[in-house]
Amino acid sequence: MGNVKISAEKVEKRYNPGAPNEVLAIENITLDIQDGEFVALLGPSGCGKSTFLFMVGGFEKPTEGTLRLNGQPIDGPGANRGIVFQEYVLFPWQVVSKNIAYGLRIAGVSQAEQDRRVAELINMIGLQGFESAYPESLSGGMKQRVAIARALAYDPEILLMDEPFGALDAQTRARMISDLTRIHATTHKTTLFVTHSVEEAILLSDKIALFSARPSRIKRVFEIDLPHPRRVTDDGFVTFEREILESLEQEVSDTLDGRLDSAG
Amino acid sequence: MAGLVRGNRYTPFAAILLFGIVWEIAVRVSGINALLMPPPSAVLVRLVDMLGPGRGATPDFLLLRHIGMTLLALLIGFFLAALVSSAVGLIMGMNRAVYAWLNPIISMFMVIPNIAFVPVIILWMGLGLETVIVVVITGSCFPIIYTAAAGVQSVPQRMIWAAQTAGASRRQILTTVLLGATMPYLIAGHKLALGRAWRAVIAGEIFASTTYGVGFMIFDARTFLDSEAMFVGLIVVGLIGVTLERVLFGFVERRTVEKWGVSTAKDV
Numbered sequence: 311m312g313n314v315k316i317s318a319e320k321v322e323k324r325y326n327p328g329a330p331n332e333v334l335a336i337e338n339i340t341l342d343i344q345d346g347e348f349v350a351l352l353g354p355s356g357c358g359k360s361t362f363l364f365m366v367g368g369f370e371k372p373t374e375g376t377l378r379l380n381g382q383p384i385d386g387p388g389a390n391r392g393i394v395f396q397e398y399v400l401f402p403w404q405v406v407s408k409n410i411a412y413g414l415r416i417a418g419v420s421q422a423e424q425d426r427r428v429a430e431l432i433n434m435i436g437l438q439g440f441e442s443a444y445p446e447s448l449s450g451g452m453k454q455r456v457a458i459a460r461a462l463a464y465d466p467e468i469l470l471m472d473e474p475f476g477a478l479d480a481q482t483r484a485r486m487i488s489d490l491t492r493i494h495a496t497t498h499k500t501t502l503f504v505t506h507s508v509e510e511a512i513l514l515s516d517k518i519a520l521f522s523a524r525p526s527r528i529k530r531v532f533e534i535d536l537p538h539p540r541r542v543t544d545d546g547f548v549t550f551e552r553e554i555l556e557s558l559e560q561e562v563s564d565t566l567d568g569r570l571d572s573a574g
Numbered sequence: 575m576a577g578l579v580r581g582n583r584y585t586p587f588a589a590i591l592l593f594g595i596v597w598e599i600a601v602r603v604s605g606i607n608a609l610l611m612p613p614p615s616a617v618l619v620r621l622v623d624m625l626g627p628g629r630g631a632t633p634d635f636l637l638l639r640h641i642g643m644t645l646l647a648l649l650i651g652f653f654l655a656a657l658v659s660s661a662v663g664l665i666m667g668m669n670r671a672v673y674a675w676l677n678p679i680i681s682m683f684m685v686i687p688n689i690a691f692v693p694v695i696i697l698w699m700g701l702g703l704e705t706v707i708v709v710v711i712t713g714s715c716f717p718i719i720y721t722a723a724a725g726v727q728s729v730p731q732r733m734i735w736a737a738q739t740a741g742a743s744r745r746q747i748l749t750t751v752l753l754g755a756t757m758p759y760l761i762a763g764h765k766l767a768l769g770r771a772w773r774a775v776i777a778g779e780i781f782a783s784t785t786y787g788v789g790f791m792i793f794d795a796r797t798f799l800d801s802e803a804m805f806v807g808l809i810v811v812g813l814i815g816v817t818l819e820r821v822l823f824g825f826v827e828r829r830t831v832e833k834w835g836v837s838t839a840k841d842v
């Protein structure tokens with residue numbers, strides 16, 4: 311703990327640089343994420359927080375500035391990171407246990423070790439009995455559990471989550487939040503969690519990086535020093551929520567103004 | 575009975591039976607020359623007769639010899655087309671430049687009726703089994719190439735990202751992600767191609783076959799004004815064609831895409 315795991319320094323991202331349809335998605339992001347920290351990237355939709363996550367994933371490259379992982383510039387995706395998407399993106403032709411073991415097969419881990427690891431993860435996500443089910447037969451919440459297990463299976467250093475609970479109903483989301491809190495407490499994985507839900511961010515995170523409207527900067531970083539388990543009725547929760555919502559509302563209205571301007 | 579009328583699993587058989595009855599009555603009532611339009615009862619008797627031992631100059635199991643030759647040409651041609659076209663289609667789907675250059679050519683070839691290639695192929699290769707096989711290949715390769723390429727392009731970017739993040743190399747992404755994700759398209763493409771191949775083999779045999787083959791049989795029977803044999807040929811072509819498309823690929827689909835719950839075009 312206490313070591314900087316991910317460090318962004320003056321990161322800028324432009325799409326189609328030099329072309330007439332150039333878009334400045336991210337203007338300037340400087341952010342340090344400590345080893346083991348759970349950090350929420352919060353902001354209005356279209357603000358570039360997913361873009362930032364994908365740059366940490368190595369799928370996109372910054373156009374300016376540097377993005378480091380363990381002090382090394384990020385150069386492409388790799389197995390030291392695990393990723394979870396809003397749309398689950400499981401492999402539909404493989405059963406649950408095969409989906410979870412994907413990264414282990416890629417790494418050439420022995421079958422016995424794969425089985426042991428899959429059993430452990432199935433237990434952790436509470437999907438006993440569904441090992442040989444195909445993803446299509448599972449509910450959204452169950453699919454997302456499998457996706458989380460798949461991302462954790464090969465023991466990456468960092469877990470990247472792109473609005474993972476965005477497509478789930480309220481009850482399922484509440485269960486997933488408490489489960490993810492538990493999983494983070496046992497695995498201590500450095501986690502980057504993109505969301506536009508203030509509630510999710512406060513319930514889960516050690517730190518919330520609030521993104522401004524596009525072109526994005528980090529508007530403010532909130533340290534959420536509340537004990538777990540957290541409830542939406544806690545005084546501390548309510549205080550943070552009010553403060554963050556005020557800050558966020560400003561950005562949302564800026565975004566809308568921007569859209570109205572460009573529409574007019 | 576009401577279910578049969580509205581449509582259940584027995585309806586297809588009943589519909590074909592009814593079609594046969596209407597045909598039989600129409601021929602008998604109209605008094606049309608049976609040499610031009612034989613009744614289905616006579617065609618069926620002839621069909622059974624052709625399955626059995628021969629008479630005089632007619633060899634034993636004549637119909638089975640024709641069918642066997644047709645299936646041989648079909649399978650060799652389809653197998654070669656499937657092997658090469660799948661690979662070409664996958665490469666097209668993965669490589670932008672290859673796609674950009676090959677797609678216009680394939681789009682053009684796809685709209686040419688397969689039978690239009692036959693005179694050219696005969697000019698190059700003469701008559702015989704090899705010619706029929708090449709006709710089958712030209713008939714079935716384009717749908718496979720086209721759908722395989724479309725399949726690869728339909729794979730969600732994020733599915734590839736998920737694999738890359740798990741440490742998969744380019745080769746591993748091909749074997750562990752692209753093949754599985756493209757499977758519904760590959761199956762749909764091969765199903766379509768097999769239907770095309772069946773039409774192609776019959777057309778090819780009509781022009782290029784000299785000994786056996788159902789297409790040859792139909793064309794040859796015309797020479798002797800043997801309309802019963804011609805209709806036997808048409809019925810055989812219909813029955814085997816439906817079996818190949820529905821039964822064979824129905825089986826493959828149940829074992830793969832239906833089990834995975836992945837939607838695919840059911841009746842191409």
